[in-house]
Amino acid sequence: MNNLQFTSPIFIIAYKELRDSLRNRWILFMGSIFMLLSLSITFAGSAVTGELALPPLVNLMSSLSTTAVFIIPLAAILLSYDSFVGEQEAGTLLLLLSYPISRTQILMGKLLGHGVVMFITTSCAFGSTAALLLVVGNQYSVAEVLSAFMQFVISSNLLALTFVLLGYIVSLRATEKAKAVAGLLFIWFMLVLIYDLLLLTVLVSDVGFMDKQLLNILIALNPTDLYRAINLISIDAHRSGSALSMIGDIDLGLSVMYLLMLGWISGLLVISQRIFSHKPL
């Protein structure tokens, strides 16, 4: 605002959101959580098997994505739940709308800002884990590690954007911040825990009607399962041998799954924009 001369309202709002997250130490806090989690899984994850050794890359990425699928949506929700209801309670939303800027610009500005915040936290945390892994572990191929972690960071950010947008939708409809949090935690619980559990139950029980086509659809209908599938497929996770690796049986290619993820983001963005433009004042 004072040093950088942005002229587009989208950049001005995005920069303000970034500054907010830096000022209230959200980036520091969430970045530390991600880093702690990532380093623990990487360097202490093998302790549960009774030995201390660096895990094979396949197992490591499988473990990281299994844990990140819970934490990243939660972080995105915490970042976005009060984006609109908070400004509404403070009176600044009405003020912003009286300015010569469009609602779409406000929405895009917030999304850009929150996207950058999530990118900084995830790339710093997971990037530094990758760097440490390469320094400490001799058995890893540099190209493989970089490729796996890049896929991981990109897919994590796509997942984060999905939940940031879900946060906007709830925040735009909620009347109080507390209700927005409650609604989002319910969505998180359903998408991340219950849906996943039911899907795995169906996969493991191998019921008759469960053909590949239906599996593809069920995975595509939940961004968290898409995220799992992207990470499992990108590292050939059949070798990890876990039950979750069955999600990797999906017929869709990696690029199709990325497109589906982008489809989720675009769809939620359109819904957010519609809700915002029809929001009563």
Added chain:
Amino acid sequence: MNSDTSTTSHTPVVSVEHVGLRFADVDALQDINLEVYQGQTLALLGHNGAGKSSLIKLILGLIKPTSGKLTLQGGHALQPINLGYLPEDVSFYDKLTGWEVLSYFAALKGVKVTRVKQLIAEFELEYAQHRQLKTYSKGMKQRLGVAQAILSHPDILLLDEPTVGLDPQASQFLYQKVESLKQQGCAVIICTHELSIVEKHLDRALLLAGGRRVGCGTLNELRHASGLKAQIKLPNFTDKVRGDSYLQSLTHGQALWVSTDERKAVIEYLVQQKSCTDFSVIEPSLEVIYHHFMQQQPLHPLPANIAVTDASPKGWLQSLLSPLARQSTL
């Protein structure tokens, strides 16, 4: 009341003609007519839910009238109208500093940093400009809010309850700024419940009740329309009135009560017949006029923006489980 109209023009900057606004089955505003000119201060008065905020949102262009016509005309015909707005009880971003908040809004309006510096100095916030807003007092936040509202030298300034919760000094400071903006030709619309404070600064007032216009005009016009009488207080009141049937007919308590039409004649009578020159005339205040107009109105229905809670167990459960179920209102 400020009677300086040197900066006023004959073209209204805000023109509201037969404007109506309807939300679902509630009429928020009905047949409102209003004109505000450059360099004028209009006080927007009324009970909670009278339609003041709806009228402000209409002027800001945030909502469209259901009927009627609303026109805004800036000082420069070719440029879009320049509005400044301070919402009621606004709470700016607490983690940002005063400088950052003002710079943020300046950037959104395309206003240069030099103007931010100038306003910080003008509103005496230099010493606190790099402190987070959470450390600011209510008065400092309001000063920052008004500074935000006038960043772009607005043609029309809308202030919603600008002095609520402020000490008299802070209120005086804000109204001094309003006076100075008026001198520069800015039309100011102030929505307030603090009638005694705004009375000294308004040029015209619009009184709303239940979405209808119940009075509009200068203070004198409102006094005249209300039919309220002025008090004339005399020293040695009992002695002066004793034996004078004319003055006794005007007496209530320890004062003479005279209508606008009678006032000149009574004053002349006091000066010429009673040789009395040290009397005082107390006009009905804005507060008295306001209460008079409001008492003429029927009981007001529940304001549209108050949500009716479903107290049934089903409603309670629905509200607990589903924050998406209710539309929010700003």
